[in-house]
Amino acid sequence: MAEHDVIVVGGGHNGLTTAAYLAKAGLDVLVLEAKEYVGGGAVTQEVTLPGFHHDLHAIAHIFIQASPLVRDDELGLLSRHGLRYVYPDPCISVVFPDGDSICFYRDVRKTAESIARISPRDADNYLRFFEFADPVLDMLLGGFFAPPPPLGAMFAQLDQSELGQEVLRVLLMSHLEVAQEWFEHDKVKAALARWVSEILAAPEEGGTGAFLMIMVPLIHRYGLGFAVGGSGALTAATARALASYGGVISTNAPVERILFEGERAGGVRLASGEVLRARKAVVANLNIAQIPELVEHRFGADWQRKVDRLKPAGFVLLVGHLALAEAPIFRAGPEATSAGLQEVCLPLPELRQAFDGLKYGRPASMMPSIGVASVWDPSRAPEGRHTLYLLSFVPAELASGSWREVFEESFTAFCALTTNMSWSKVLDHVVHGPDESERFNAAWPKGDPGHFGSQIFQFLGYRPLPNMGYRLPAESLYLVGPSTHPGSGITGGGRAAAQCILSDLGLGMGD
8 A cells, every 4th residue: 555644635736835835844745636637727728729828717826926935935936946927017907898997006106196097086095095904914914824813813813903903894894895985986996896806705795805905905015927838837836846845746546535544534545446545644625515525424414514504605707718819909098908907897886786696697797807918928829819818707507598698798898898809809719617617626616716705704714614724623634725714816825734734743844
């Protein structure tokens, strides 16, 4: 029987990150991946035409820029393993159907100047909000890349100061409520709410206010990164780092059961019947909802009920990948066109109505998000050609129509905002709706890459369950990935999980 110190089940970017840190600390680590390739949502493939490299899911790397994983290059991804980033500036432009836009630059004052075209008073308000949120980022962000404290203890600590009390209040609000308190113009409020909604939380969703408070200073400090070559470059660099520390990846290796030695997780059985032993730990880079079957429901009915009551995200995603003959030019002007991402926004109250429609099976097809990363990274497409990432917010189930129709509505809305786009500029395309996304990754119920919602009652120390952290209710068994803190997206969140595991094993993070 083959043995390793640690077996990691699932080779998504969080699993690979956790594995690399564990291997760096001197452990013998094996990663098992059911697919023929690793990366989870951080993969880049030629799904349209040869030479067009499309990010299938994750495209913008924002939160990970603040992590010591990248900021301090702790695994050598940048210095030794080939990872490179380009940083568009402006990072994001929010564009309105009437041609107005707000551009978010690295420079907070340039951002305020963009806002001033719509509302001079809100330009000043934005600078004031940044002054409030910037020190709060230091309070919250450190906890994004380390195991979170118990939520009650965190709340008690915040309640000891006037600033902390204000932060606590914002944590419990919706991000639209926060925007409404700080800003006056409906388009400015809508633009900020639309931007934060990328976490798959509607603007009026309670317990999401912290994300506005985090994302504003975050984008100014660290920017938005496109991995050169595509998001798969992050996966490839992390896999190389893992190998450099002696770790091993085995693909086409679906796990059928987690095995126990008494109360301790001691290994896994593959679908092939092969048994592999883990001397120190088994780490599941999976959705928490997948765990009961893998452990044959040994954690009991009460634990199962807690898992079953996790609240899903309010909506999911439909993504179109298009090979273009040329890059789009936006009617909003060259400033909006030059941004890394364009997010189409409706003014209030139309924005609220569009998000409300998602509750009743109606897609928000008039508000796509647009990424043409090939403008900044020419390696993604043949010379003079471009890749288009066209994302739409959709309900998990449509009240009527088809995913194809939703995509065509989103594409039409996108074209109307440009001076040059039409079907004649599309060389090829593919569409991935929620059903396709669920088939792509079994950990994504109804196509949700975040596993479930990010409201405060299932975030920070309460993600996935109150004060569970990364420890499942069995010795030596751990959970990592979007089901755990810090949640969905390209965060490098496996670093925090590795800290927890290494602490339990009496080891440090390594030099």
